[in-house]
Every structure is written in structure tokens, then in C-alpha cells.
Amino acid sequence: MERILYHDLIGLLEGGEYVALRGQLIEMNAVDVAEFMTLLDPAQRILVFRLLPKDLSADAFAYLDSDLQADIVTSISNRELYTLVDGLYIDDTVDFLDEVPASVVRRVMTVAAPQTHELINKFLAYPENSAGSVMTSEMIELHDRCTVAQAMAEIRRSGEDRETIYTCYCISDSRRLVGTVELRDLIFHEPDEFLRDIMDADESLIRVNTHDDQETVADLARRYDLLSVPVTDNEGRLVGIVTIDDIVDIIEAENTEDFERMALMQPSEDTYLRTGVLSMYKNRILWLAILMVSATFTGKIIEGFESKLALVAGLTAAIPMLMDTGGNSGSQASTLIIRGLALGEVKLRDWFRVLWKELRVSLLCGTTLAVLNFARMWLLGSRNLLMILVVCAAMLSAVVFSKLVGGSLPLAAKFLRLDPALMAGPMITTIVDAVTLLIYFALAQTFLF
Amino acid sequence: MERILYHDLIGLLEGGEYVALRGQLIEMNAVDVAEFMTLLDPAQRILVFRLLPKDLSADAFAYLDSDLQADIVTSISNRELYTLVDGLYIDDTVDFLDEVPASVVRRVMTVAAPQTHELINKFLAYPENSAGSVMTSEMIELHDRCTVAQAMAEIRRSGEDRETIYTCYCISDSRRLVGTVELRDLIFHEPDEFLRDIMDADESLIRVNTHDDQETVADLARRYDLLSVPVTDNEGRLVGIVTIDDIVDIIEAENTEDFERMALMQPSEDTYLRTGVLSMYKNRILWLAILMVSATFTGKIIEGFESKLALVAGLTAAIPMLMDTGGNSGSQASTLIIRGLALGEVKLRDWFRVLWKELRVSLLCGTTLAVLNFARMWLLGSRNLLMILVVCAAMLSAVVFSKLVGGSLPLAAKFLRLDPALMAGPMITTIVDAVTLLIYFALAQTFLF
Numbered sequence: 001m002e003r004i005l006y007h008d009l010i011g012l013l014e015g016g017e018y019v020a021l022r023g024q025l026i027e028m029n030a031v032d033v034a035e036f037m038t039l040l041d042p043a044q045r046i047l048v049f050r051l052l053p054k055d056l057s058a059d060a061f062a063y064l065d066s067d068l069q070a071d072i073v074t075s076i077s078n079r080e081l082y083t084l085v086d087g088l089y090i091d092d093t094v095d096f097l098d099e100v101p102a103s104v105v106r107r108v109m110t111v112a113a114p115q116t117h118e119l120i121n122k123f124l125a126y127p128e129n130s131a132g133s134v135m136t137s138e139m140i141e142l143h144d145r146c147t148v149a150q151a152m153a154e155i156r157r158s159g160e161d162r163e164t165i166y167t168c169y170c171i172s173d174s175r176r177l178v179g180t181v182e183l184r185d186l187i188f189h190e191p192d193e194f195l196r197d198i199m200d201a202d203e204s205l206i207r208v209n210t211h212d213d214q215e216t217v218a219d220l221a222r223r224y225d226l227l228s229v230p231v232t233d234n235e236g237r238l239v240g241i242v243t244i245d246d247i248v249d250i251i252e253a254e255n256t257e258d259f260e261r262m263a264l265m266q267p268s269e270d271t272y273l274r275t276g277v278l279s280m281y282k283n284r285i286l287w288l289a290i291l292m293v294s295a296t297f298t299g300k301i302i303e304g305f306e307s308k309l310a311l312v313a314g315l316t317a318a319i320p321m322l323m324d325t326g327g328n329s330g331s332q333a334s335t336l337i338i339r340g341l342a343l344g345e346v347k348l349r350d351w352f353r354v355l356w357k358e359l360r361v362s363l364l365c366g367t368t369l370a371v372l373n374f375a376r377m378w379l380l381g382s383r384n385l386l387m388i389l390v391v392c393a394a395m396l397s398a399v400v401f402s403k404l405v406g407g408s409l410p411l412a413a414k415f416l417r418l419d420p421a422l423m424a425g426p427m428i429t430t431i432v433d434a435v436t437l438l439i440y441f442a443l444a445q446t447f448l449f
Numbered sequence: 450m451e452r453i454l455y456h457d458l459i460g461l462l463e464g465g466e467y468v469a470l471r472g473q474l475i476e477m478n479a480v481d482v483a484e485f486m487t488l489l490d491p492a493q494r495i496l497v498f499r500l501l502p503k504d505l506s507a508d509a510f511a512y513l514d515s516d517l518q519a520d521i522v523t524s525i526s527n528r529e530l531y532t533l534v535d536g537l538y539i540d541d542t543v544d545f546l547d548e549v550p551a552s553v554v555r556r557v558m559t560v561a562a563p564q565t566h567e568l569i570n571k572f573l574a575y576p577e578n579s580a581g582s583v584m585t586s587e588m589i590e591l592h593d594r595c596t597v598a599q600a601m602a603e604i605r606r607s608g609e610d611r612e613t614i615y616t617c618y619c620i621s622d623s624r625r626l627v628g629t630v631e632l633r634d635l636i637f638h639e640p641d642e643f644l645r646d647i648m649d650a651d652e653s654l655i656r657v658n659t660h661d662d663q664e665t666v667a668d669l670a671r672r673y674d675l676l677s678v679p680v681t682d683n684e685g686r687l688v689g690i691v692t693i694d695d696i697v698d699i700i701e702a703e704n705t706e707d708f709e710r711m712a713l714m715q716p717s718e719d720t721y722l723r724t725g726v727l728s729m730y731k732n733r734i735l736w737l738a739i740l741m742v743s744a745t746f747t748g749k750i751i752e753g754f755e756s757k758l759a760l761v762a763g764l765t766a767a768i769p770m771l772m773d774t775g776g777n778s779g780s781q782a783s784t785l786i787i788r789g790l791a792l793g794e795v796k797l798r799d800w801f802r803v804l805w806k807e808l809r810v811s812l813l814c815g816t817t818l819a820v821l822n823f824a825r826m827w828l829l830g831s832r833n834l835l836m837i838l839v840v841c842a843a844m845l846s847a848v849v850f851s852k853l854v855g856g857s858l859p860l861a862a863k864f865l866r867l868d869p870a871l872m873a874g875p876m877i878t879t880i881v882d883a884v885t886l887l888i889y890f891a892l893a894q895t896f897l898f
Contacts, residue, residue: 184615227615292770
């Protein structure tokens, strides 16, 4: 954050003015404190960590990168570690334990209070990217037979260390989730009203199962503008919630995954700068190799025509232009469909509308490009009219074909329950290349030889 | 929503069982009511709209597509329209007025209460995608000299029609924003404490200006896990807030824009199915044409070498494979950097680390692909060892070069204050094609002729 003068803070730290430094830090946001700590060397970082009040140190800790977290945990006493784990929300503890070496995990587990220990074990067991793995158990649970006054008293009693108190969850005797009540509703209702009379409760109460994918959580929150989504087990008992700040992170992570898949990479677990060279290599090489090998087809098509290509000047020179334009046209169409599917704006049943729209758009684009190409080749001095027309016709066919393929393949992938994001530019290009060349050579064969 | 049986609701509607239908609808979420209304014909839609209680009808209206909104507005009486506009939040009114024909806007403006009229005019004047254009003015403003008890009374008095009451904004006598206080803080503090003693207030109080881009709002909310972001004018006076549900929509819209830019399209204003064929053509054709014309360079390079290509069998056939692999390698690198820049995980100052990482990854990928290609060509029966080695060396160079270009161009765009998303696959491919061919032909020239 440019607005914050970390430089001044480092001055205080190096000058040993710890009281003044602490005074500045406690006025700051935990995110900025974490960023400041990232700039320090390990000894300074521990010093700053120890200067912070309990809540702020835990909050800032939650925003640090996992290697710095592991560093801190190995440098503090068991007593300090106990306080830290006590101050962290369970989802942040689990996030952190997921990333650090086993020795650090063991130490945290030894030190944690028994019920925390048990909770951590339970949370670590949920599958990666499931609702269970991203939820927290620090929510407000209220009995549906409570009155508003009792509910407010319960919130005042236990709310201080809950991740949110704005949506409260109503449970039955058997701990089954039966409704939700917003804090704003509690404030606007009379103290003696019963929760069960004012809560939102119907059969379509929005909730997810612990094993649902985190994407489902994000989709529901986005659709219904929720501040948190409740997570229930197979018996319908409330076991946790996912709050909007984590949902925003899930949305960005899912988008990143789509961006990576569309460039045919395995999604990486970490940010660019923190991913190792070897795992980057592993994420990228598979599809590069598959696509390179599949270019054998294109090579074979050209090989079969190689002797004839030499007969008409300029035939070979047009190949890259046709291939690139086809690839670009296809990746425009596929990008829009992939994105539309991801946001739920395009559904499988729309396939006919998609094809019809792509057909019209591609005829317009293809015709424009063909005319432009005619002018381009003429201006460059080519006077073989038939040859120019063959290139133009191939151009039009390539654009129409690749837009139809680009519009269809993501839908086909969705139908086959594959990730539509795989059917983006690079994949489309490889398929479109071969067909474009076949059309081009067929036209040349018919009109030029 | 598959979970909801719209079919049953349509049954009630067609059977004329309006009381039962209303009973079902008022239990439903406004989003689902809007989806249900989308399925109906215009006459039925108005009927359902009139069945709904005031708040629910306004909420559901806000979720409808703009053509259906315009339909409804032209079908209802002035009195109903007044009630509707009164029930809508100002940001939803402005969103809707931004999209509908001028005649509908005039009618709404005539009917609206004078202060609403004035507010709408002010909001419509903010530039597109600015914080001002997405904010709402329905927030809780509290004087910093209030006590907690006075604040709670004010929230109870005016909170019912505020978009959020969970973050309240503290203002000074001159209406300048001086701090924020969370509803949860009010609940945990004593009634006689003063807001100015408990509010978050420091010089780095998070806020945006009305003219800041909506992306800034989203970035701040994501970084600091905020439920709403305050918007101030040039004098620091509070004029509105942007709430988290709108911020989630902004995040998705910004991501969609990046996806579209990366496939070299102008971002569209509407969803895929609702964008007309002509505007789709306009969004796509510009870059297709630019890239097609710039393929002239690639064509020229091939033309200069055309006579020699014919001399060695297989030389031409390898061109598509080299070009595609170069393009794919480059688009992997550029995608990661574009995404890293968008999320703030990669900064301009990291350019050296990016190049160093891409160099190592590309050497690994390039070597693997070269070896694989050697095997491929050998297995396909080629026995011209020197020619195979030339293709392999060109492959390695193409991968290294395109990964370095793919890693650099988004950073260069950022440095030049252009959108890094433009430097994605299609743009990289076009640049990489020419260089790959030059390297390939230079190697062939040296070793084969």
C-alpha cells in the first residue's frame, strides 16, 4: 500500500522505539501490518509479531505467506503458539496447516487445546476445494425457540470471537439447520418475538453440503447476494459457514483456474512468483507436448501437397495468415462461450442459438477479412487473380468454420462433463489449423491446377 | 434454479389461484421470483408483478433484464411507478435507467419524488464504471459526537430502507467522512460511549473518490475484506457507498473484460445471448483485421525462402508445428503474468524475476519438446538427420523466445499504462510467428544448403 509509510515504521523499529511503533501498528489494518512484516528480516519480524496485541497478531499472521508463517511458528514459545492458535479462526488455521511442513503441523497440534485439536483434524480431512475445507466453525447458532432478546444476549455473550454475527443460523433440538436470521431483523423486531416466527425458513433454504465444491458456494453467494453460506453435513446439521471475504477469494481462484486452463496449463496452487520452476514446467509441458504431437496431422497435410505448393508463387506464404486468422476467430468465439457457461449466462440448451449467432457473426467477419485480404494482396503486387480469390475463399471458410467450432466445443465439453475452459484458443487453433489447410488445398487443387 | 418448481407456480397462475400463488412467491427469494417472471408472457408478468408486496416487487424488478424492466414500466400506472421507484435502491434505479429507452427514463423522472429526481440526475452524470456510477446513497450516516445508544436509535429509525446497516459511517459537522463503525462494535460497547472514541479513524481510512474506477473499489474491498466501501467527493464529504454484492458483480465484470481483451475483443456491455450480431461483429473485427494484415510479415518471410523450401522434403511441413508450439508456449507465460498483474501478485519491479523464471522454465520445456520431436520425426520415417536437428533446434529457440516475449509484453504494456490483457495468446502468436520462422530459416540456411 503506497499510502502507508512503511519506511517510517522501519525507522522506529531500527531506532528501538517500540512503544511508538506499537502505537502506529495498532492503528493499522491487519492486511497492512502483514505486508509490513513481509518487508522485515526474520528477527525483526518476530519482534514485531511479539509487539502486537493478541488479536492483531493473529489477524496479521493469517495474511502472511505460508513460509513466513512457518518461520514464526518455529521461532515462538509453546505458550505464544497456544495464544496464536487460540486467536486464529479455524479456517485460517487450517489454511496455514495445509501449506507448512509436517513438523510445524505436529507442533501446532501438540500445543492446541483439545477441542481445537479435534476440530483441526476434522477440517483437515475434508477434500481439497470442498465447502468443508474452506468453511469456518465460528458462527452464531441460535435455537429457533429463542426470543429476540435471548438471541441478542447470546450474540453479546459469544459474538466477540465469531467471524460474522450479521447472519445468524437457527437450529433445532437435533442441531439441524432450520432457518437464518439477519442481525438487522433482530434489531427491527420486538424483544419478545420468537426466532421461529421471524426467521427465513423454507424448504429451499440456501445451504451446501460439506463435500460440495467451493464453486457451488461461490455461485450461490453471487446469485443470492449472501454475506455467508451455511454448510451442513449429510444429516442436515449445521457444521460451519463460508463468509463473503473467503467467497471473494474463491471467485478469484476459480477465475485464475479458468485463465490457466484456457492457456492449457494445470492450475497452480500458488502465485506466479512463489511457484517453483519445476512445478511450472510440470504444469505446462503436458499440453504443449500433446499439441505439438497432434500438429503431425497438419504436417502430413502439407507434406501431401508440398510438391504442388512450389508451383504457384505465394501459395505457401498465405498459410500462416490463414492459420492465425482461423485460430484468432475461433478463440474469440470459444472465450465468450466459456465465460458465459462459467457465469451461468449460457446454458447447454442454448447450443442452437449459439451456432446461429456465430454463423451470422462469422459471415460478417469472414467477408470483411476476405475483402481486406483481396486489397492487401493486390496492393502487394500479386496479379494472379484466381490465386487471390482462392486465398480469400479459404479465409472466409476458415473464419466461419473456426467460429462454429469455437462456439460448439465448450458446449460439447460441458455436455461431456469436462471443463469447458479446456476448449479455448490453443485447443481450437490446433483443430482449426488442419481443417483450414484441407479447405485451402482443396480450393487450390480445384481452381489452380 | 432447478430446486424450485416453477412449473407448479405456472399451474397456480394459469388456474387463477392468485392467493395461493402470492403465498408461494412471498416465501421465495427475489432472485428466484425474477427468474420465474422471466419465464412468463408480458401479461402474466404484469399480473405477477402486481401480486407481489411492494418491497418484493421492487427487489425482483431490480434483478430483471432491462428489456423486461422497460416492458413493466410502460405497462403500469403512474401511481404504481411512483411506488416502484420509491421501493428501489438508488443504484438499482440508475442501473435500470442506464439501459432503457429515453421515453421510459422521462416517464420515471416525471413520476419520481423531487429529491429522488435530483439524486437520479446526479448519479446518472457520473462517468461509466466510476465509483459514483455504481454507488448507492442508502447508507447509515452517524455523527461522530453521537453515543452508542443514540447511534442504535438512529439505526432503528432509519435503517429499514438502507442497503446495509452493518458498516456505519461517521461524519463531522461539515459532512466530511471521519471514521467507520461496525454494527458489531456498537453491540459490544456500552450505550454511553461516544462514537468518536470507538470508531475506526485514521489518516489511511479506506475510501474512494466518486471518479475513481470501479476496479479500485473492488481491489480495496478484496484486499481489506470490507463489506462496503465509502465514496467521497473532492471535499472529502461522504456521498455514497458500494456494497459487497455489487463489488462481487464488479469483480466478475472486470474478469469478463480481461477474458475478452485476452482474445482481442472489445469488451461487450451485455451477456453473450443478449448481444446483437452487429455489435458482436464490431467487437471482434478490428483486431482480427489488424492481426491478419500484420501476418503480411510472416508471408514475406516465407516468400523470401519459398524457392529453397521446396529443396528439402519436410521443411515446409514443420512450419505449422513450430508456429503453434511457439504460440502456445508464449500464451502460457503471458496468461500467468496478466493474471498476476490483475491480482497484484506480480509487480512491475519483478520483471527480472519473471524473465529469469521464464528462461529456466522455457529451457526445460523446449528441451523436452525438442527430444520428443526428434523421436516423432524419426518414428515417422524421416532419415535426414541434419534436417531433424534443425527442426529441433528451431523448436527449442521458439519455445525460449516465446516464453520470454510472453513474460515481458504484459509487463511492458503495464509500464506503458496499456491494458496488459491485450498481450495475451493471439498477440503473442503473431509476434512469435515471424521470429520463429526467421530462426528456422536461418538455421536451415546455415546447415542444409
